Amino acid sequence: MCGITACVTAAADRGDDGDVVDVLLGGLRNLEYRGYDSAGVATTAGDGVTVVKREGGIDELAEAVGVVEPTGRAGVGHTRWSTHGAPTDANAHPHTDCANRVAVVHNGIIENYQSLREELAADGHSFTSETDTEVVPHLVAEALADGATPDGALRAAADRLEGSFALAMVVRGHDAVYAARQGSPLVVGVADGRRFLASDVPSFLQHTRDVVYLEDGDVVRATGDGHEVTDRSGRPVDRPVESVDWQAEDAERDGFDHYMLKEIHEQPAALERAVNGRVSADGDVHLEDFPPGSFADVSDVQFVACGTSYHASLYARQLLAERGVPAQVFSAGEYATTPAPVDEDTLVVAVTQSGETADTLQSVRRAAADGARTLAVTNVVGSTAARECDDALFIRAGPEIGVAATKTFSSQVAALSLLVERLTGDVTGTAGEHRDDLLRALDRLPSDVQQILDQSGPAGLADRFRDREGHFFIGRGVGFPVALEGALKFKEITYEHAEGFAAGELKHGPLALVTPDTPVFAVFTGRHDEKTLHNVEEVQSRGAEVVGIASEASADVAATVDEFLPIPDTHPAAAGVLANVQLQLVSYHVADLLGRSIDKPRNLAKSVTVE
Missing domain, CATH: 3.40.50.10490 (Glucose-6-phosphate isomerase like protein; domain 1)
Structure with a gap:
């Protein structure tokens, strides 16, 4: 729920001093939509680490940065949404160790932080916040003191943590950013002479569209000249560079007073992308990865989702019920702890805009472990849900910045409606009554929505x-x-x-x-x-x-x-x-x-x- 941004630059390649402070502040502004109550940055220059953090918004942080004037070629930034401790300056990220050698930002929840904190305090470490995150820089500092490299120290710290986390850190004396992922999203941005790291692509979209999606267990060392991804034991792993089809202007208001209003008005284009190419000229459904017969062995369908995605799932369940296909919808937060019975003929559909919703991911993992087939309906190609589920259907809505989902709901319903038609044909052996009329209506959705917006x-x-x-x-x-x-x-x-x-x-x-x-x-x-x-x-x-x-x-x-x-x-x-x-x-x-x-x-x- 928080936002991570980071940047490291090779000054010689860029022809300037390589300072990253303005880039970090810009990245944090691009992540404001995720929700937050405090913010901070940390940079490393020479033999020092400088941390500036404040309760409140990015404007308050920027004012403090203007007074402190931190510099550096490597830095991390964070917008915090409070879980452990109130939104205060002390609880804001980044957090450091006792010697101010390591600065860490964190998304997620460290479930065993209390026992780690007690252990570290007994060893002489002192703490200045109420957060679960603060144990991490102290664990890293201990490993560094034992002779570990910074990335090795991060691996050692990550091995001690229980729960979900995305970690990014800088270390005094090193022009590099280090990161680790377990259950919380992280993505690397690739540009000439720079590397970015963030919890979401819009953080650095104005600088590059080339990204590397990290997976659970990955540890990264990034410099201005390149990056290395290893697993938790230090073995290199291959994570391909992909190019996202979003443009920088997609994450801007483009003259609208609010992102939400812009995204309401983007629904005709989003629906066009959701349906385009998926209804064939002869009036049949053409889902690129799901030809006729793909779901012939499905006996029942279970949707798991939260919030707006839950409502889109209810919409799809109603359509399936009208066509005689058994289907249920579950709140992912409940399903994760009390899952419904499944077998190999059950299709569990995870509907999640981001593909990173924690409860939904836990739900499909439980279902997969019990033998069900899983399908992600999501907006993000490289998301955890898209990678972990057996199959994925993308809604193609483009980036959505406003917290309140608008165009993603419409695109979810459109994509799910096409999935319903494929399921109906495969499960019942019939096309369903008035199918041609419905497909024509789906094809008209962009123009019909535009008509509403013109009023x-x-x-x-x-x-x-x-x-x-x-x-x-x-x-x-x-x-x-x-x-x-x-x-x-x-x-x-x-x-x-x-x-x-x-x-x-x-x-x-x-x-x-x-x-x-x-x-x-x-x-x-x-x-x-x-x-x-x-x-x-x-x-x-x-x-x-x-x-x-x-x-x-x-x-x-x-x-x-x-x-x-x-x-x-x-x-x-x-x-x-x-x-x-x-x-x-x-x-x-x-x-x-x-x-x-x-x-x-x-x-x-x-x-x-x-x-």
């Missing part, structure tokens, strides 16, 4: 529905997960209370909370709309105002609800994607009116890489 309906509703007692979202079929996702987006960025329900569940308890001060957002997909209209009338009779999201041709809905947000007429299975765009815009405009931190909501992080 301005939600912006006009924002003032009317802010500062209410609560906000309810309801839907049926694929409209139900869209209602859940709409409520999640609303609460994430407005900080206002919002809940999503299956429309028919209102009368089984939630109706008691409905008052004239609780607007209801009702999703209509063109299937069972008459039942949802009955639910609308129930809440209206209690004084609630209703915003209906439905096809522009839905005269009954438009005549019944208090406010109407139209979507293009489409197949019911695709209508949820369009309704979701309207709800994203509602949440965005209300949050903007309330002056919320839209791209970096409080207490939240983009990628949850700890359990």
Whole structure:
């Protein structure tokens, strides 16, 4: 959930002094979307290590850097999201050993830090923070004192740690960056005369698109002239250099007030990439790695996911249920500890935008260990999920910077819808009713979403529905997960209370909370709309105002609800994607009116890489 950045440069190759401080600050700014509450940098120059760290934002850190003026050809930086200890200057990363010889930054959780801390304290080490991370530089210092090289000392320290971690460090007297990975993402950036290291590619995307994805157990020594990757025993391992297809401008706001609004508007292009080439000219599904028959031996499907990805999984499960394919959806946090029974005919689908979500990774590992086949549906080609699962289906959404997922949800649903069609054909032996109509609707999604974006309906509703007692979202079929996702987006960025329900569940308890001060957002997909209209009338009779999201041709809905947000007429299975765009815009405009931190909501992080 935190952010790591690092850079080392060969000054002679660059024609300058090779100072990396500005690069580190820029890398940290590029990682702000991950969520954080403190930040810091450490550089090594000559025989010294300089650490500057502050509670608060990058601006506060940059101000302190301007006073201290650290320099160096090698450095590490960090944005911290507190897990052990409050967000204070002392608890911010980097952390050092007693002699200020080693500076370390860390993502993840070291589960045995307390016992290590007690052991080190008994040996004379003193600690200045409450964090689990601080044991690492002290362990490294002990190994250095015993004669180990810096990378050897990092291996020795990593061998003592239990839990998940991505570590990066600098050592006094060495123009190099050292790193180790176990259960938390790290990637190396490759450029002439420089090497970068980060928890996510956008940190250094403006400098290079050539990357090396590290795997668990990898240890790296990087200099300006190159890098070496070894395993924990010191044996060299080959990790290929890959070129990401993202551009530096993909990680910029490009004139929009917020990344979230930019990414909402990028949905037509993202959906085009998600579907392009995957629907053949003769109206068949063409998934490049999954020809017909790929899933012929599957008897049941289990989805594991968290947050927005969980809602996309519910959407896919509904589509499978309508086609007669057994499927279940599990919260990855629960599945990791209490997995469902599986066998060799079970397909476990891990839906994760980053491919690094800790709970989801633990879930598929448990399922694989029990003999299930695993499939990752993810946005990141070199991610842990993509590498560890038996197969991978990429959603092709491009980088998403805003914490609140928008274009990745749409792309997940589009990619999962195509997967559903392949599964249906393989498992049932039939193409499914109205399949051609659905594929045409998926093909039209980019233009249909663009039509919604060209309107301005939600912006006009924002003032009317802010500062209410609560906000309810309801839907049926694929409209139900869209209602859940709409409520999640609303609460994430407005900080206002919002809940999503299956429309028919209102009368089984939630109706008691409905008052004239609780607007209801009702999703209509063109299937069972008459039942949802009955639910609308129930809440209206209690004084609630209703915003209906439905096809522009839905005269009954438009005549019944208090406010109407139209979507293009489409197949019911695709209508949820369009309704979701309207709800994203509602949440965005209300949050903007309330002056919320839209791209970096409080207490939240983009990628949850700890359990």
